[in-house]
Structure formats: structure tokens, C-alpha cells
Amino acid sequence: MDVKKLKNFPAISISVTGTPPTPTGTWRRRTPVHQERLSPCTDLCPCAGNIPTWMDLIAKGNLDAAWRELTDENPFPLITGRVCYRFCEQECNRKGFDDRVSVGAVERFLGEYAIKHHLHPSAQLNQLMTPVTVAVIGGGPAGLSAAHFLARAGCDVTIFDENEELGGLLRYGIPAYRLPKKLLEQEISSMVIELGGKAQMRARVDRDALLRACEKFDHVVVALGAHKTRALFHVREEENLLNSGLDFLSMVSSGRVDGLKVEHAEHVCVIGGGNTAIDVARSVLRLGQKSGTKVTIMYRRSEEEMPAHKDEIAVAKREGVRFVFLTSPRHIIRREDGKRELRCVRMILGESDESGRRRVEEADGVEFTITCDLAFSAIGESSDVAAIISETALPHSEEDVYLEKVVCAGDALYGPRSVSEAIASGKEAAKAIIRRVTGVHHDVASKDVVREQEIKFHYLAKLRANPNIFLEHQLTQKGFRDFAETTRTMTREMAEKEAARCINCGTCIACNRCFDFCPDVSIIKMADNSYTINTDMCKGCGLCADVCERGVIVFDDMEEVNDD
Ligand SMILES: Cc1cc2nc3c(=O)[nH]c(=O)nc-3n(C[C@H](O)[C@H](O)[C@H](O)COP(=O)(O)OP(=O)(O)OC[C@H]3O[C@@H](n4cnc5c(N)ncnc54)[C@H](O)[C@@H]3O)c2cc1C
Ligand code: SF4
Ligand code: SF4
Ligand code: SF4
Structure with missing residues (x-):
């Protein structure tokens, strides 16, 4: 460059000789x-750490580090990647630009990658925690999550559960076509048992057993879930003609449904509008596949009010489940040929109540009949933790002193919710115990959330999500293969591409x-x-x-x- 020529441009200072700016x-x-x-996805996920960080590591091909980053906060990505309702995706900053990033599907891939490559979490052994003993009552996602974080901190953890296998509703509620049992076992084994967590199965804990546990262990986590089936008070039954949907799913999981003869039924009715109703209906379709069993879900409100996840409703419809809305049974009788007659009435939606939900009331009181071979009640569950933890314990009594050691977690604490919320709650229970022992409290500074209007979309190329991300088998009633999984995990290439779509907001x-x-x-x-x-x-x-x-x-x- 001819430096002399630049002399005519005094307003611009250009250094060609290395002088400092x-x-x-x-x-x-x-x-x-x-x-x-904070990214909106991390803000909405109940149990995630920093989603943009592990997304970036996947995009750069560093899968081991991505799994470690993810499992520092959520120890069960293989499970949540399959069954979580994907709260994280609701407000993804990409949603108005092209498509939301499929965080759940990528998480599922990563969980499966870890199992295939034998990745194990590093124990963060904390000397202070080493002699501490903890009993965890209930081996569902909340109890398993508490056990994981406590075992990682060096505690001696024992899980007590009345069932034969660990998993809670992951095993005895959610059917295998959504969460294969073998994969569930592998993740529990890798994230709890191999870390030193012990399990005593077929161990029902009642009030006395809880007090004994408080005597024997330094701390107790109560994570019993919410299994009490709500009664259909307005339905008159002449005998016990309604079967519990949750019990049925538990029997399906244990392979003990023979007594109900579901496989020979012509028509089965399921009363309810939540996930349990959908899972009961889809399970019945599978069991009755050979005889072409028809299944009807009967719900007293309209489809918009159904508490079941929208994706689940869509899949159930595609598989052949029929829905009758704004209908409620009043009276159930057994006919001479053994079939059930459901005497129903039509319902209408009225004004919204204090919660914003529209009230439901009888339309005209005119009864009509629906006939079926079996009827299941699936109107939801509630927690019965009060049965083992006294709400009337007298202050300063011996019992009260014991119960000070107890921390509750999961559905038992707040009623039926979801798997990722149970995992988050189990983690919080573990942290509470770690805080009590160490006396160390880590304040987490709150961060503000990066919203769509702050993203510089002018630097981004539009990249639609791969339409095959969920690789769903589009099953019709003829297509079932028993309880085989209906979706497949994405490939590594797809996962890396999808993770590269993430803007890593914030x-x-x-x-x-x-x-x-x-x-x-x-x-x-x-x-x-x-x-x-x-x-x-x-x-x-x-x-x-x-x-x-x-x-x-x-x-x-x-x-x-x-x-x-
Ligand atoms: C049919 C169905 C489908 C669902 N599908 C989904 C879904 O797709 N996605 C989602 O996010 N959520 C789903 N949920 C909700 C989710 O499964 C629960 O919110 C979650 O499992 C709660 O975890 P938990 O650990 O608190 O309780 P649970 O999973 O219920 O586990 C509690 C454990 O405690 C044990 N226990 C209970 N009482 C005792 C006792 N007295 N002594 C010893 N052990 C005891 C039980 O055996 C059980 O293992 C579904 C729920 C149902 C019923
Ligand atoms: S646990 Fe659920 S909400 Fe959280 S990242 Fe996974 S899929 Fe999203
Ligand atoms: S682009 Fe990535 S970081 Fe941003 S909200 Fe979506 S998933 Fe989260
Ligand atoms: S441009 Fe943003 S993401 Fe890139 S290095 Fe700077 S601060 Fe980090």
C-alpha cells in the first residue's frame, strides 16, 4: 500500500505501522x-439446566460432554425425551421464524446414545455426605431423582417401594408402546443402582414403617405418588361394574390381564378425559386387536377441555379410538348376557368458574343407553400421602421430632402432574437434605429471559425441522405389533442438524x-x-x-x- 497517498484523508486514522488504536x-x-x-426453553423446563449449552455441544459433535451437561440437572433424558410434555418447546424463539427446535427428540437421542456408549455420571463425592443415610419411600421418577442426586453427593441411599420393580407410573402407568420397559430399566440401573443406590422392593411403607424409617435413617424422602382413583360419585352402580383404569394399566404392565377377558370384548367404554383414559383406550385396542375390539372414550366436557395432551388425543384418534363428548353416565347396570348398560345424559357447557374453566351441567335429563362389555373409570387420581404422614401430629411429640426428618416430593406433594416435574421435585428434595447436612446454601442469581424480539433473525437462515423427527409409525388398528414402541429415535446426523438449528438464546x-x-x-x-x-x-x-x-x-x- 502506498502510504503517501493516504495523507489526503486526515479524518480517518489508519494504522499501518502497528501504533495502538x-x-x-x-x-x-x-x-x-x-x-x-436465560433461554425461554430452559425457563419453561421443570428440570433442565441450560438447554442451549448442551444443544451447542451436540451441534459441535461433542455428545459425551452434552450428555454430562444435560444430566447434571436431569438424570433421565431417555425417559423425559419420550414422555415429557415438552414444556420447553412451547415458547421456542424459532417458532415464528420457521419451526420450534425439537428439544425433546434430541434429548431422547442423547439418552439413548449414553446407554449405547456406556456413559456414567461422575460421582461428586462430598466427604460431609458420606456417612449420611437416606430412605427414599417410593421408586417413581421423584424418588429415583432424589436417590440419584443423593447418591451422587455420597449418601447411602435405600429406596423402599411396594411394587416388584422400580419406576412408579413410568413402569405401571405409562404403557410400553410409549416407554419400553427395557430402556426404562437401563436408565434406572445406570443412573441410580450403579451409583450405589439400593432398592428394597415389595416393601409397603405404612405409618409405623415410616416412623421406624425415621428412627433408623438420618433423612427420609417421601415420594409415594398420587394413586388414589377418584370416585365417580354421581354414577349409581348395582355392583362393582366399573374397573379402575389405573389398576388395568398396572395389570397390563405386569402381564396379568387375563381375568378381564379384554381381548374378546366387542366394545369397551372408558370414562374420563386425561392421559390415563387415553392410555387405557390405546391399551385395550392393542389387547383386542384380533377380535377388532371397539373403544369409546366418554368425556363430560368438550374436546378443548380435555386434560389429556393434544398429541396423545390425535394419536388415539388415528389408531381408532372413538370419542363421545358432553356425555356423562348416571347409572350402570349388568344385563343378563353379562354386558354393561351405561345410562347416560347429555351435558352442556355453562359459564366459566373461578378457575376460568367452563362449568358443565345436564342438558335435558333425557337418558340414553350405551352398551359395552367392560367399562373403565379413568377420571384422575389424587394423593393419599396423609394416610402415612399425620397432619395432626402434636408439636414436640416424639413422632413430630421424627417427622422433621421427612421431605416430600413429586405427585405426593402437589397432586398428579408430570414426569419432568416429579424429577425436578426429587432433585429439590435431595438439595434440601444436602443443605441441611452441609449448611451450604447456593443462591442462584435469577436471569432475565431472551425473547423473540431480541434475536437477530437477519443473520439466520430459515431451516425447517426435519418432518421425520418423531419417525412415528402411522398406525391404524391393523398395524399394531403388540405393545411395540410407536415412535423411533432420530439418528445422530438428524440430532446434530436439529441441535444446530438452536439459536442458543442467551x-x-x-x-x-x-x-x-x-x-x-x-x-x-x-x-x-x-x-x-x-x-x-x-x-x-x-x-x-x-x-x-x-x-x-x-x-x-x-x-x-x-x-x-
Ligand atoms: C396413565 C398415566 C400416564 C401418564 N403419562 C404421562 C406422560 O406421558 N408424561 C408425563 O410427564 N406424565 C405422565 N403421567 C404423570 C406421571 O406419570 C406422574 O406425574 C409421575 O410418575 C409422578 O412421579 P412420582 O414419583 O411422584 O410418583 P409415582 O410415579 O406414582 O411413583 C410413586 C411410587 O411410590 C410407590 N408407593 C406408593 N405408596 C407406597 C407405599 N405405601 N409404600 C411403598 N411404596 C409406595 C409406588 O409403588 C410407586 O412406585 C402419567 C400418569 C398416568 C397415571
Ligand atoms: S425434560 Fe421436558 S421440558 Fe425439559 S428439556 Fe426435556 S422435553 Fe423439554
Ligand atoms: S432456539 Fe434453542 S435456545 Fe432458543 S428457545 Fe429454541 S431451543 Fe431454546
Ligand atoms: S457474538 Fe455473542 S455468542 Fe458470539 S462470541 Fe460474542 S457474545 Fe458470544
Whole structure:
């Protein structure tokens, strides 16, 4: 370059000789801040750590590190990747641009990858916790999650469960076509048993047994779930003609349904509108496949009010489950030929109640009859934890002292909810015990959420999600293969591509764009790949914040600096 020719351009300072850039920090009227923020997906997931971080690691092909990052907060990705209602995807910042990122499907892939590659969590042995003994009552997702985090912290953990196998509703509620039992066992074994967690099965814990556990163990986690089937009070039964849907699913899981003769039924009715009703109906379809059993779900409100997950309703319809809405049985009788007659009435929706839900009332009281061979009640469950934990324990009594050792978790604590919420609650129970023992309390600073309007979409290319992500077998009633899984796990290539669609909202992935684009060389890259801003040099032009598509660099309030 001919330097002499540049003499005619005095307003621009170009260094060709290596002189340091002008410290333009004094010009600055606003200051950029480089800070980690919360993504909407992480904000909505009950049990995740930082979704953008493990998504970035997958996109870069570092699957082992991604699994470790993910399982630091959620020890059961293989399970949640299959059955979680994917709260994380609801507000994905990509949803208005092209498609939401399929976080759940990627999580499922990662969980399966870990099993295939024998990945194990590292125990974070904490010397203080080593002699501590903990009894966990209930081996569902809440109890298993508590056991995992306590065992990882070095506690001696024993799970007590009345069933024959661990898993709670994951094993005895959710059918195998949604969560294969072998995979469930593998993840429980890897994340609980191999960490040293012990299990005593067929061990029903009543009130006395709970007090004995409090005497013997330093701490007790109660995670009994919510299994009490709600009664259909308004239905008159002449004998016990209604079967419990939850008991039926438990029998299906244990392979003991022979007594009910479901496989020969012509028509089965399921009363209810939640997930239990859908799982009962789909299980009946499978058992009655050879005789072409017809299944009807009867719900007293309309489809929009159904508490079941929308995806589940759609799949049930596709498989052949029939729905009758705004219908409620009043009277059930047994006919001479053994069939049940459900005398029903039509319902109408009225005004909304305090919860915003529309009231339901009888339309005209005119009865009509639906005939079936079997009828299941699946109107929901409730917690009966009070049966073993006294709510009337007298203060300062011996019992009260024992019960101070108890921490409750999962559905037993707040009523029927979901698997990922139970996992989160079990983790919280473990943390509460760890806090009691160590006396160390970690305050987690709250971060603000990066919303869609802050994402720099002008730097992003539209990339539609692969339509085959769930690889669903589009089953019709003829297509069932017993209880074989109806969806398949994505391939590694698909998972890496999908993870690369993630914008990593609020998480710095060390892409270097702010560093490369800053005209004043004020972005400093540290040895650990983090970035800091040199305010002596930064003139507040805003380029760094503009090129950071994920909203990591923001400006503090219009700071009035250097006015003199
Ligand atoms: C049919 C069905 C389908 C569902 N599908 C989904 C789904 O797709 N996705 C989702 O997120 N959620 C789903 N849920 C909800 C989810 O399964 C529960 O919210 C979750 O399992 C609660 O976990 P938990 O550990 O609190 O309780 P549970 O899973 O109920 O586990 C409690 C454990 O405690 C044991 N126990 C109980 N009483 C005693 C006692 N006295 N002594 C010893 N052991 C005892 C039980 O044997 C059981 O193993 C579904 C629920 C049902 C019923
Ligand atoms: S646990 Fe559920 S909400 Fe959380 S990341 Fe997985 S699929 Fe999403
Ligand atoms: S783009 Fe990625 S980080 Fe952002 S909300 Fe969606 S899944 Fe979460
Ligand atoms: S531009 Fe890249 S390196 Fe800079 S803050 Fe954003 S993500 Fe991090």
C-alpha cells in the first residue's frame, strides 16, 4: 500500500505501522454488557439446566460432554425425551421464524446414545455426605431423582417401594408402546443402582414403617405418588361394574390381564378425559386387536377441555379410538348376557368458574343407553400421602421430632402432574437434605429471559425441522405389533442438524463474531473462551450487540458517561 497517498484523508486514522488504536472509551454514552441469560426453553423446563449449552455441544459433535451437561440437572433424558410434555418447546424463539427446535427428540437421542456408549455420571463425592443415610419411600421418577442426586453427593441411599420393580407410573402407568420397559430399566440401573443406590422392593411403607424409617435413617424422602382413583360419585352402580383404569394399566404392565377377558370384548367404554383414559383406550385396542375390539372414550366436557395432551388425543384418534363428548353416565347396570348398560345424559357447557374453566351441567335429563362389555373409570387420581404422614401430629411429640426428618416430593406433594416435574421435585428434595447436612446454601442469581424480539433473525437462515423427527409409525388398528414402541429415535446426523438449528438464546457459544466485528478492538477473549469488554476502548457503537444473534450482549441503561 502506498502510504503517501493516504495523507489526503486526515479524518480517518489508519494504522499501518502497528501504533495502538485510539482509546475511544471517552466517546461512549452507553455501555455494552456481556452476560449469560436465560433461554425461554430452559425457563419453561421443570428440570433442565441450560438447554442451549448442551444443544451447542451436540451441534459441535461433542455428545459425551452434552450428555454430562444435560444430566447434571436431569438424570433421565431417555425417559423425559419420550414422555415429557415438552414444556420447553412451547415458547421456542424459532417458532415464528420457521419451526420450534425439537428439544425433546434430541434429548431422547442423547439418552439413548449414553446407554449405547456406556456413559456414567461422575460421582461428586462430598466427604460431609458420606456417612449420611437416606430412605427414599417410593421408586417413581421423584424418588429415583432424589436417590440419584443423593447418591451422587455420597449418601447411602435405600429406596423402599411396594411394587416388584422400580419406576412408579413410568413402569405401571405409562404403557410400553410409549416407554419400553427395557430402556426404562437401563436408565434406572445406570443412573441410580450403579451409583450405589439400593432398592428394597415389595416393601409397603405404612405409618409405623415410616416412623421406624425415621428412627433408623438420618433423612427420609417421601415420594409415594398420587394413586388414589377418584370416585365417580354421581354414577349409581348395582355392583362393582366399573374397573379402575389405573389398576388395568398396572395389570397390563405386569402381564396379568387375563381375568378381564379384554381381548374378546366387542366394545369397551372408558370414562374420563386425561392421559390415563387415553392410555387405557390405546391399551385395550392393542389387547383386542384380533377380535377388532371397539373403544369409546366418554368425556363430560368438550374436546378443548380435555386434560389429556393434544398429541396423545390425535394419536388415539388415528389408531381408532372413538370419542363421545358432553356425555356423562348416571347409572350402570349388568344385563343378563353379562354386558354393561351405561345410562347416560347429555351435558352442556355453562359459564366459566373461578378457575376460568367452563362449568358443565345436564342438558335435558333425557337418558340414553350405551352398551359395552367392560367399562373403565379413568377420571384422575389424587394423593393419599396423609394416610402415612399425620397432619395432626402434636408439636414436640416424639413422632413430630421424627417427622422433621421427612421431605416430600413429586405427585405426593402437589397432586398428579408430570414426569419432568416429579424429577425436578426429587432433585429439590435431595438439595434440601444436602443443605441441611452441609449448611451450604447456593443462591442462584435469577436471569432475565431472551425473547423473540431480541434475536437477530437477519443473520439466520430459515431451516425447517426435519418432518421425520418423531419417525412415528402411522398406525391404524391393523398395524399394531403388540405393545411395540410407536415412535423411533432420530439418528445422530438428524440430532446434530436439529441441535444446530438452536439459536442458543442467551448463551455465549464463543462464535467470535463480536470479537471479529468490533471496530475498536474492545472485545477481549479470555483463556477460558469467555469474553470481556475493554471500556477504555469501547465507544458504545453497538455493533457487538447487533452481531450477537443470541442476545448475550445487551446495553445497560443509556449511561451518561464522560460528560466533561
Ligand atoms: C396413565 C398415566 C400416564 C401418564 N403419562 C404421562 C406422560 O406421558 N408424561 C408425563 O410427564 N406424565 C405422565 N403421567 C404423570 C406421571 O406419570 C406422574 O406425574 C409421575 O410418575 C409422578 O412421579 P412420582 O414419583 O411422584 O410418583 P409415582 O410415579 O406414582 O411413583 C410413586 C411410587 O411410590 C410407590 N408407593 C406408593 N405408596 C407406597 C407405599 N405405601 N409404600 C411403598 N411404596 C409406595 C409406588 O409403588 C410407586 O412406585 C402419567 C400418569 C398416568 C397415571
Ligand atoms: S425434560 Fe421436558 S421440558 Fe425439559 S428439556 Fe426435556 S422435553 Fe423439554
Ligand atoms: S432456539 Fe434453542 S435456545 Fe432458543 S428457545 Fe429454541 S431451543 Fe431454546
Ligand atoms: S457474538 Fe458470539 S462470541 Fe460474542 S457474545 Fe455473542 S455468542 Fe458470544
